[in-house]
Amino acid sequence: MNRIGILAPEVASKIAAGEVITRPASVVKELVENALDAGARSITVEIEEGGCRQIRVTDNGCGMWPQEAPLSLQRHATSKIRQDTDLLHLKTMGFRGEALPSIAAISRLEICTRSRELDLGCRLTVEGGSIREQVPWAGPAGTHVTVTDLFYNTPARRKFLRSKAAEQGRIVELIRHLALGYPEIHLHLLAQGKTLLQTPAHTDVRERLAALLGLEWAEKMLTLSLSGQGMQITGLVSGPDQHVATGRYQFLLINRRIVADRLLMGALRQAYQGLLPRGRHPVVVLNLEAAPDQVDINVHPTKAEVRFKEGGRVYALTLSAMQQALQPTQTAGRQEFASSWQPQAPNRTEEARPAELFPHLPPLPTAAVTAPQPLELPPMPGLPEAGAPSANWRFAELKIIGQLQETYILAQAPDGLLIVDQHAAHERILFENLSQSWGKSGARQTLLFPVALELDAASAAWSIDHLPVLQAAGMELEPFGGNTFLLRTVPTCLSGQDLESLAPEMIAELSPIKSSGDGETLRRQLLLTMSCRGAIKAGQSLSPEEMHHLLAQLDQLTVSSHCPHGRPLWRLLTMPEIRQNFRRPR
Secondary structure, eight states: OOOOOOOOHHHHHHHHHHHHOSSHHHHHHHHHHHHHHTTOSEEEEEEEGGGTSEEEEEEOSOOOOTTHHHHTTSTTOOSSOSSGGGGGGOOSSOOSSOHHHHHHHTSEEEEEEEOTTOSOEEEEEEETTEEEEEEEEOOOSEEEEEEESTTTTOHHHHTTOOOHHHHHHHHHHHHHHHHHHOTTSEEEEEETTEEEEEEOOOSSHHHHHHHHHOHHHHHHOEEEEEEETTEEEEEEEOOTTOOBSOGGGEEEEETTEEOOOHHHHHHHHHHHTTTSOTTOBOOEEEEEEEOGGGEEOOSSTTSOOOEETTHHHHHHHHHHHHHHHHSOTTOTTOGGGOOSOOOOOOOOOOOOOHHHHSTTSOOOOOSSOOOOOOOSSOOOTTOOOBOSSOSSOOGGGSEEEEEETTTEEEEEETTEEEEEEHHHHHHHHHHHHHHHTTTSSTTEEEEEEEEEEEOOHHHHHHHHHTHHHHHHTTOEEEEOSTTEEEEEEEEGGGTTSOHHHHHHHHHHHHTTSOOSSOHHHHHHHHHHHHHHHHSOOTTOOOOHHHHHHHHHHHTTOSBOSBOTTSOBOEEEEEHHHHHHHTTOOO
16 A cells, blocks of 8 residues: 655646646636736637647736746735635635646746836746746737647646537637626637637627627617615526527626526526427526625636525525516516516418428329338438338328317328327428438529628637538528628528528537537438428418328328437327227227
8 A cells, every 4th residue: 555645746736737727718717817807908819729739818907027927827826815804805806826827737838928017028938837938028018828738748638628629619608708797898719810709898798799699689688687685686688589599698697707506597497487498598698796705706716616605595686687577568666677578479480382381392192102212311220210101091191180289280090090290290301301402402592682690609610610511401601701601592491481590590509519520410410400490380370281281291201200309200099099098889
């Protein structure tokens, strides 16, 4: 058995660094927060290869004196606190004095800094935590920190990083959070020399949200503001008629600090319970301002988690503020919390004839139906293939009874009652047709007037990298400067949709899927998304001709038992089951 000993300083520093710096986004977070504490009004972040190769953060803050710069690389060196009682009154982003030493221990680091009070600053070159060189530097006031070859001396940590695109996406999300917490600060993010995100200084969070997510979203967001018991919560929330397919657009801040707090998330879920469709998420920007002695931010090395002195009151205040913002404006006595949203019934899809619903499909088959050719797309793993549901009948031959709640098609089969999910059925039809037309010019439509799409930074970066894939699927996008794209061609099944809002939402849903060599995963998810969005919806009224036309297309599929997501497409209630339920003899 080994005896107890003291770790070597270089080993201890690497272990300590692992608690603070877990990925490139951690480096960016610490350096940008240091810049904010230094009073910077403009911050530029430049990354290479998702931050794994290089990260450079430039600010115009107060800078450091030449004798302070080497001191900042020593553990627990800080200008934020002097004694333990200061921990109860923290108002700065950083205070532990661990960020720069941790970064320096696992990278090659260069610090160029000059105080506004001096004409000459200094440049430090550091490798593995050891200072290699210190020379005078006469650059602009502020601090430039360049981090190269992150984790070069800790390969065990480096191998657990995700793809470069995924790490870049985390940095984009981080800068978006910081931008919403500090709308008065100009932030500029570049990757490989190209601008991913740029937010000029704004006067309020709504202007900043418009710069990040687009003017249309920002205009419709509801204002949230409530104070009580020494706390104030402010922000913007989307109404029940605004929702997205991902929870990435929920920004929670405490005293403008990025947090991942279960208590606030619980209040958010409770406020929207029953207001959104299943699988949909609101867009939320919340900032809770509380006295420093009411929030303990010293419970996690990266300060990502907090502990409240009175969590119950925080939960109640957050929930009350959100409920007041979401309730109709006619609520009496609460004019100061009234929102501009007026509840209204969701728009119903206009009825269309069969040719409009299925413009790319052949006409109804006649009695002599030729056997379909097998599709190139492999069947869904773990699910059985199915042709016609029975050897004795075909979908086209069934007698249509009607619709159940404008969601299920009821048809009389020779051996019972057939119930068909109209959305799932149309989704399967579109999925297989889109699969067959992949990379071909058929089944797509060129728009008479291209649609301008304003994407968020992460979606724009993803789109640039996946333009050929989108084009193969029938969506032709053309970069139009910044985060704007022109949509010129779409699959025929999407031509009647509100593309200005639908296309960005689809891309945001797809953007977490990165190019990791598995092109089939992205291809399948793209087909799933397009077929789901293009299919007729539950609650849409269909004429008997449309229902018959829809069922007839199922006869031409190799898989007609389930939708592309794996849900059952139809169910047969047999006559014996019906008789048994009514206790009727044969």
